[in-house]
Amino acid sequence: MVKSAPPPIASRKPSKVEGIKENSNFLREPVATQILEDTTHFSEDAIQILKFHGSYQQDNRDNRVKGQEKDYQFMLRTKNPGGLVPPQLYLALDKLADEYGNHTLRATTRQGFQLHGILKKNLKAAIASIIQNLGSTLGACGDINRNVMAPPVPLKNRADYQYAWEYAQNIADLLSPQTGAYYEIWLDGEKAISAEESPEVKAARERNGNGTIVHDTEEPLYGTHYMPRKFKVSVTVPGDNSIDLYSQDLTLVVITDEQDNLQGFNIFAGGGLGRTHNKEETFARVADPIGYVAKDDVYDAVKAIVATQRDYGDRSDRRHARLKYLINDWGVDKFRAKVEEYFGKPLAPFQPLPEFKYEDFLGWHEQGDGNLFLGISIDNGRVKDEGTFQLKTALREIVEQFNLPIRLTPHQNLIFYEIAPAQKSAIQEILDRCGIVTDPGKIEPLERYAMACPALPTCGLAITESERAIPGILARIRTLLDKVGLQNEHFVVRMTGCPNGCARPYMAELGFVGSAPESYQVWLGGSPDQTRLAQPYVEKLPDKDIESFLEPIFVFFKQSRKPQESFGDFCDRLGFDAIREFVAQYQPEPVTLTVEPEEPTLATKSRKARYRVSLHDDLYNKVKTTATSQGRSMTELVKEALDAYFQHLT
Known part of the structure; x- marks a missing residue:
């Protein structure tokens, strides 16, 4: 035997977890006993077995109060082979997100959905509803x-x-x-x-x-x-x-x-x-x-x-x-x-x-039998309603009206299929009304190909931000690319809040891996098609230094790339020694800041005087950030700083 x-x-x-599994009576205990107890959370042993049932116990760190119990809540993950979500299951999940969760769904990088914010007292009802509506969470987590x-x-x-x-x-x-x-x-x-x-x-x-x-x-x-x-x-x-x-x-x-x-x-x-x-x-x-x-x-x-x-x-x-x-x-x-x-x-x-x-299969396509499918981009997989962007409402309306099956994608997006051509205009009208872009050509390419894990505040393993940070970081990268003359360039960016790699950053052309609060390990050199492993380039990059770190690398890429060569292929071909050598010798072009006098002088009454002051990038960025945070102009801030400096000299 x-x-x-x-x-x-x-x-x-054997590790402690091996003993917990052995003594669980095939995944029954201590979950079966503790789910009946009027408590907010499970024991450490039960947490290990609960994972096999598709749930992680979490603590919302945004809500921590010193001296009080942790804000215990549960994440539920569905198991959907090939990403299949029947319409009945989708509507059940949408309802559960509002009834027991945090009013959002999250498409995962393994083609399932996650529900966040469920309390222990509602966990059994939530899982039962998923099972009764053609879904499962069994084996979505665990060994x-x-x-x-x-x-x-x-x-x-x-x-x-x-x-x-x-x-x-x-x-x-x-x-x-x-x-x-x-x-x-x-x-x-x-x-x-x-x-x-x-x-x-x-x-x-x-x-x-x-x-x-x-x-x-x-x-x-x-x-x-x-x-x-x-x-x-x-x-x-x-x-x-x-x-x-x-x-x-x-x-x-x-x-x-x-x-x-x-x-x-x-x-x-x-x-x-x-x-x-x-x-x-x-x-x-x-x-x-x-x-x-x-x-x-x-x-x-x-x-x-x-x-x-x-x-x-x-x-x-x-x-x-x-x-x-x-x-x-x-x-x-x-x-x-x-x-x-x-x-x-x-x-x-x-x-x-x-x-x-x-x-990624985004946009409208024929599926080969006369019907259509539609790939919809979901930023970091988060299905939510926010302002004029009403993705959760749009998806629910489409499923309710047309009873369409869904395939979740490994890139945290969603595909509706079995769409009759006659239904296309009505579906498009719902998406347009809810502010959802369906033309992939109108999606910022850096955002289209990026992925991030949930990280803070709920993931217990997160060292720093990921999902909440990546939109701003992608915008900063786009601004930097425009600045150095790479306006049409894009590449695969992936970010995780810890080294476990749930958003697969180690296969990206540019990967950010949380290494300390507001700091990331940076990986370079993966391929655009995720067929080559990236390599770690720097161990700890503070968030505030991303521009000054990336600028010389982007400039080197612009100057030394082969025709049509991708950023990841470039980093892999040149190697880190060559990149580091260029970075060490790089001198950024000074940024020119225009300063105007308060009142025109006799010498300048016939023209408006403009004086130019050159600043290096790091100082320019500090001035810009400070001015923005204070709601003032950069010119005003520079004048004030110079006045204070000269008063100090005298």
């Missing part, structure tokens, strides 16, 4: 397979995209926990109505496959300890990197023949981005090509990879527990050999693939 955890390593005892991603674009005339959707759903079913705890706790034991599972998936889950199954347990694939850490899977098609395939633990790439018949899947494994500052043993890593598997064997191959990580992943050091570390420590050949032991035969050679490209 195969154990659900590897044999203990001498002198290395388990997370939401299975797939390209969101609904191209009905592309068989490979349809296969990607089908197998994303099937693999999500295959790797779903089998414990009854979820329905016992949140629905009092009632089983929800859900789509029927594929018979192939059910049979694959029960096949032993040379040790992939843990016998005599509620969890035949996971056992009593589940996975060492989270496990992330995606399914895509050749050339489509809308799902950031290199950042996943496991990616399957659909392979078809010339008649569009499914043949099998290429396998990538070992990607992952989470890391810890000042811990060199933790690092971001891109996935490796592992091999190819025929379609009839794909579920057994997936089980073999999961079982390898389950049995050999590090359960003593949670910072070293992801699959990427196992493959990095073992090497691809040893990992493949171990997978083949569980699989029962060799994997076939990796099939040739075209270059992968990133697309």
Whole structure:
């Protein structure tokens, strides 16, 4: 019988979380007991198990009051394979956001939704409502397979995209926990109505496959300890990197023949981005090509990879527990050999693939069967009503009136599909009335391709701001690009409030990773298509110094780039030594500030006198910031400063 955890390593005892999982009675306790208690929060042990049910306990740091209890609230995350959100589920989530949450929804970077601000007393009702409306939160968090991603674009005339959707759903079913705890706790034991599972998936889950199954347990694939850490899977098609395939633990790439018949899947494994500052043993890593598997064997191959990580992943050091570390420590050949032991035969050679490209599918498009789809950009995934911008209202009206399904995108956007051409004008009218831009050409490109995690105030891991900071930082970057003569330039900017990398900053051309309050580690050199890992350029950049830091790099880019070369490709080609050398020698052009006298003199009565004072950027920016904060003109502030200076001299 195969154990659900590897044999203990001498002198290395399992982490505390391993014991919590083992004693949870398959994810029941202590959540089942504590959800009935009239308290505002769960215990530390319960918090770990609650994650498997799709919820994180959080503290709104904006509302902290010294000497009082933390402002406990809960984030709920949905699991939507391939990003599918049925209309009934969307309307339920929209209602829950107002009834129990903070009046917003947030599309995640893994194609789910998050609800924020739910109180413990309302948690059971919220989860029950999601389940009853064709949704789930089970396995959206925790040491388990997370939401299975797939390209969101609904191209009905592309068989490979349809296969990607089908197998994303099937693999999500295959790797779903089998414990009854979820329905016992949140629905009092009632089983929800859900789509029927594929018979192939059910049979694959029960096949032993040379040790992939843990016998005599509620969890035949996971056992009593589940996975060492989270496990992330995606399914895509050749050339489509809308799902950031290199950042996943496991990616399957659909392979078809010339008649569009499914043949099998290429396998990538070992990607992952989470890391810890000042811990060199933790690092971001891109996935490796592992091999190819025929379609009839794909579920057994997936089980073999999961079982390898389950049995050999590090359960003593949670910072070293992801699959990427196992493959990095073992090497691809040893990992493949171990997978083949569980699989029962060799994997076939990796099939040739075209270059992968990133697309976001925004705007109006035909979906290949006479109907339309519409991709809507959502800034940092936050669905809300604010002033004349009424996105939450618009989406609710569209779903209510037209009963359209939704696909969430890995870039925190949203796609409506199955739109009859006759419905287009009415949908566009709703969006126009609510201030929603649907023409991607009218969206600021820096904003269009940027991503940020929620960070403060609710994420307990956040070191500094991210979602709330990035709009202002992108505006400052645009101003700087205009200043140095790169008016039409844009690139992929991603930001996180901590090094865990939820918005995948390590694949960006310019990545900001929170390293201290109002400071960021800066990563440069990722590719526009997210096929190359960026590298850390500076460890701690204060927010206020972003312009002076980036200006020389942008000037070097303008002067030394190749035709049509992207910013990330430029940084990767030139290397950091060359960039640092240019920055060290860079002398910014002085900024000219015009100062006018209070009253014209006899000498200037025939003309208006203007005197020019040159300031370097850092001083100019300080004057500008101070003048703005005080509601005064820069000229007035400079005069006052000079008067004070000369009075001091005398």
